[in-house]
Amino acid sequence: MSAIKDGLRFKTAFTTTAWVLIPVAIGINLIGRFFTQTLNLPLFLDTIGTTMAAFLAGPWVAAVAGVLTNLVIGLTLEATSIPFGIVNAAIGIVAGVMAAYGFLRSTGKIIVMMLCLTAITIITAMPLVVLVFEGVSGSGVDAVTGFFAASGRNMVESVLGQQLLTTPGDKVLTVLLAFALIKGVPQRYRPPFGREVIPF
Amino acid sequence: MASRARRVVPQTDQHGHTGVVETDTATWSPARVAELYEIGNTWLHRAHPLTKLAAVLPLSVAGFAGDTVLVPAIILAAAVLTLVVSRLGIIALKSLRLMAPMTFALVVIHGIVRPYDSEPLVAWGPISVNAGGLALAGTTAARIAVFVIAVTAAMATVHPKIFATALIQRGVSHKLAYAYLAGAELIPEMRLRATQILEAQQSRGFDTKGSLPRRLRTLFALLKPLLVSSLIGVEMRTLALESRGFSLPGRRTAAVAVRERGRLLQRSLLLASIPLLVLAVIW
Numbered sequence: 342m343s344a345i346k347d348g349l350r351f352k353t354a355f356t357t358t359a360w361v362l363i364p365v366a367i368g369i370n371l372i373g374r375f376f377t378q379t380l381n382l383p384l385f386l387d388t389i390g391t392t393m394a395a396f397l398a399g400p401w402v403a404a405v406a407g408v409l410t411n412l413v414i415g416l417t418l419e420a421t422s423i424p425f426g427i428v429n430a431a432i433g434i435v436a437g438v439m440a441a442y443g444f445l446r447s448t449g450k451i452i453v454m455m456l457c458l459t460a461i462t463i464i465t466a467m468p469l470v471v472l473v474f475e476g477v478s479g480s481g482v483d484a485v486t487g488f489f490a491a492s493g494r495n496m497v498e499s500v501l502g503q504q505l506l507t508t509p510g511d512k513v514l515t516v517l518l519a520f521a522l523i524k525g526v527p528q529r530y531r532p533p534f535g536r537e538v539i540p541f
Numbered sequence: 542m543a544s545r546a547r548r549v550v551p552q553t554d555q556h557g558h559t560g561v562v563e564t565d566t567a568t569w570s571p572a573r574v575a576e577l578y579e580i581g582n583t584w585l586h587r588a589h590p591l592t593k594l595a596a597v598l599p600l601s602v603a604g605f606a607g608d609t610v611l612v613p614a615i616i617l618a619a620a621v622l623t624l625v626v627s628r629l630g631i632i633a634l635k636s637l638r639l640m641a642p643m644t645f646a647l648v649v650i651h652g653i654v655r656p657y658d659s660e661p662l663v664a665w666g667p668i669s670v671n672a673g674g675l676a677l678a679g680t681t682a683a684r685i686a687v688f689v690i691a692v693t694a695a696m697a698t699v700h701p702k703i704f705a706t707a708l709i710q711r712g713v714s715h716k717l718a719y720a721y722l723a724g725a726e727l728i729p730e731m732r733l734r735a736t737q738i739l740e741a742q743q744s745r746g747f748d749t750k751g752s753l754p755r756r757l758r759t760l761f762a763l764l765k766p767l768l769v770s771s772l773i774g775v776e777m778r779t780l781a782l783e784s785r786g787f788s789l790p791g792r793r794t795a796a797v798a799v800r801e802r803g804r805l806l807q808r809s810l811l812l813a814s815i816p817l818l819v820l821a822v823i824w
Contacts (some may be wrong), residue, residue, distance in 0.1 A: 361778045368731035380756045413724040417577045420692035475681040479643035491654040496586035
């Protein structure tokens with residue numbers, strides 16, 4: 342249990358392993374998006390690395406991984422992703438805290454975690470999409486926003502409708518994949534936090 | 542990926558200006574080259590990395606002043622003109638290319654799809670173009686474009702390694718700078734590995750174009766080897782870093798020195814954002 346306590350405490354969470362895990366999480370976030378685009382899947386999976394970091398090293402490490410993912414992508418590939426670092430960090434914090442409190446130990450609790458991650462994504466992303474980007478994101482989901490806008494709904498309702506349709510599936514798969522993939526890694530290769538929150 | 546394999550070597554000249562030079566590409570790993578970075582020796586390349594980054598804030602805030610396209614369009618035009626005159630037109634092109642899908646979505650949603658009470662500018666069957674919607678789309682696109690061009694110009698003219706060094710010299714934790722730099726370097730490397738895994742799994746018969754459940758199964762088969770190998774690699778990297786004193790306290794000396802300058806300018810640029818923010822809110 343001490344590894345979980347260390348992972349929850351900001352001062353003790355950042356071990357060398359945690360710092361090494363952060364760039365790996367950044368890479369995985371990017372690869373998730375790359376594979377879904379290659380396979381033409383209606384998903385993003387761009388927070389799978391952050392979620393894995395949350396399950397392996399706790400909320401604070403995942404939050405830093407989330408912010409840095411969007412900073413690195415924003416500063417080296419596409420600048421518009423920078424503001425969404427807040428969303429990525431919030432996902433990392435919620436996933437990490439819930440993992441630490443045993444939400445990966447039963448199917449029912451995992452479903453609750455998926456719902457919470459969906460809710461936090463919508464709550465944090467919606468104001469950014471509406472206020473800064475006037476409802477668009479430059480990706481395929483804009484077609485869904487356009488559909489709601491065409492039916493006479495205002496921009497807040499249109500973006501909310503789009504998020505409610507596209508986010509749950511993405512978050513369900515993100516949690517399932519992160520959980521299944523970590524389970525596939527031998528215990529000895531997982532950081533102590535990860536060994537305790539997924540003890541099988 | 543191979544076409545981007547340019548070797549960049551950070552150098553500091555006799556005046557203390559930090560820049561990079563291009564050398565032989567044969568032995569340089571493409572994974573080490575940042576995707577956005579453009580080699581050159583223009584005034585923008587020579588400017589201190591943090592001065593360029595500090596300039597992003599007032600420029601972006603100024604873009605939000607006024608409720609018409611005028612202010613952001615003027616800033617955008619000035620930025621594009623400056624980049625073209627400085628022989629950095631490629632950066633302007635990159636920025637505008639990044640903005641293309643978003644601008645298209647803005648025009649379609651606000652200018653064409655969204656219903657308005659006012660008379661349409663052009664009506665063609667069920668499709669009508671609204672002037673107010675187009676103006677909103679144009680203003681939003683121009684505002685975002687100002688931010689995109691400012692960030693792209695700042696970051697495309699500094700090698701990530703020099704940027705990380707500049708951050709450390711200003712007191713940012715070397716661990717945080719490591720995470721940023723390693724993340725930036727890992728992106729092309731992971732992409733390369735992802736492509737290799739994709740091709741390997743395709744050769745083993747995994748379906749990338751079948752039904753949704755099939756493609757989801759393929760996704761798992763693609764992600765598993767990449768993630769498992771990455772996590773196993775974490776242990777090796779941790780040991781390598783620990784053996785090099787990563788967690789030891791104290792200041793680090795960098796292999797590449799970035800001359801300390803422009804502090805006053807950087808502070809002035811950040812301070813200038815405050816009145817601009819007030820102006821943007823009240824105007």
